[in-house]
Amino acid sequence: xxxxxxxxxxxxxxxxxxxxxxxxxxxxxxxxxxxxxxxxxxxxxxxxxxxxxxxxxxxxxxxxxxxxxxxxxxxxxxxxxxxxxxxxxxxxxxxxxxxxxxxxxxxxxxxxxxxxxxxxxxxxxxxxxxxxxxxxxxxxxxxxxxxxxxxxxxxxxxxxxxxxxxxxxxxxxxxxxxxxxxxxxxxxxxxxxxxxxxxxxxxxxxxxxxxxxxxxxxxxxxxxxxxxxxxxxxxxxxxxxxxxxxxxxxxxxxxxxxxxxxxxx
Numbered sequence: 001x002x003x004x005x006x007x008x009x010x011x012x013x014x015x016x017x018x019x020x021x022x023x024x025x026x027x028x029x030x031x032x033x034x035x036x037x038x039x040x041x042x043x044x045x046x047x048x049x050x051x052x053x054x055x056x057x058x059x060x061x062x063x064x065x066x067x068x069x070x071x072x073x074x075x076x077x078x079x080x081x082x083x084x085x086x087x088x089x090x091x092x093x094x095x096x097x098x099x100x101x102x103x104x105x106x107x108x109x110x111x112x113x114x115x116x117x118x119x120x121x122x123x124x125x126x127x128x129x130x131x132x133x134x135x136x137x138x139x140x141x142x143x144x145x146x147x148x149x150x151x152x153x154x155x156x157x158x159x160x161x162x163x164x165x166x167x168x169x170x171x172x173x174x175x176x177x178x179x180x181x182x183x184x185x186x187x188x189x190x191x192x193x194x195x196x197x198x199x200x201x202x203x204x205x206x207x208x209x210x211x212x213x214x215x216x217x218x219x220x221x222x223x224x225x226x227x228x229x230x231x232x233x234x235x236x237x238x239x240x241x242x243x244x245x246x247x248x249x250x251x252x253x254x255x256x257x258x259x260x261x262x263x264x265x
Contacts, residue, residue: 145179146179150177210229
C-alpha cells in the first residue's frame with residue numbers, strides 16, 4: 001500500500017484584535033488569508049500529482065503521475081478548523097518502478113495531501129502558535145517581496161498534524177513566507193520540521209508552496225490560489241519528492257432538481 005503523509009490544519013486559540021491595533025504586514029497577510037479561506041473553499045480545479053521515490057544517490061527509483069478533479073472543504077466549528085479533500089481520478093495513473101513488477105508501484109511511493117493550505121499558518125486564528133521575525137526585503141524570489149521567518153512556539157497547539165497509520169502527530173513547523181507588503185498577499189510559503197520526528201522515523205519533511213492570481217468567472221479582481229506544492233520527505237532508508245500542480249480553477253456549485261408527479265391511481 002502507498003504510505004501516506006497527510007497534514008490537516010486545525011485551529012488554535014481564537015484571537016480578538018482591538019480596533020486600534022496597528023496595521024502590520026502580518027495583519028494585512030491575515031486578511032488576505034481569510035479571503036483565501038473563503039475563495040479556495042468555493043472552487044474546484046485540476047490537480048496533477050507527480051510522485052517520485054529517490055535512491056540515496058538521488059536517482060529516480062519509482063515514479064507515478066496522476067490527475068484528479070480536486071475540491072477542498074474548510075469549515076470552522078467552535079475553535080477547530082476541519083479540512084476535507086475530495087479527489088476524483090482523471091484517467092489512469094502512469095508510471096511504475098524501474099526493474100520492479102507494476103503491482104509494487106504503490107508500495108514504493110508516498111501519498112501527500114493537505115499541503116496547499118499551509119498558507120493558513122498566517123491566518124489570524126493560527127498566528128499565535130508562531131513567533132514571527134521582522135520582515136526583510138527579499139528580491140531574490142520576486143521584486144518587492146518581504147520575507148518573514150516564523151517558528152512554532154513550543155507548548156502551543158500546533159496548527160498542523162501528521163496522519164500516519166491511523167494516528168495523529170502534531171507538526172512543529174519553521175519556515176519563511178514571502179509577502180507583498182502593500183496588499184499583504186502571500187506569494188510563497190516554505191516550511192520544514194523544527195526537529196526530526198524520530199518517534200515516527202521521519203527525519204525530513206519539507207514543503208514549498210507557491211500561489212498565483214486566478215481570474216474566476218463573475219468575480220471582481222483575481223483570487224490568489226495554489227499554483228504548485230513541492231513536498232520532500234525522508235526516513236533513514238527512504239526518500240520521496242512529490243509535486244502537486246493546480247490549474248483549471250472553476251467555481252464550485254451544486255445543482256439540485258426537484259420533480260413532482262401526480263399520485264398514481
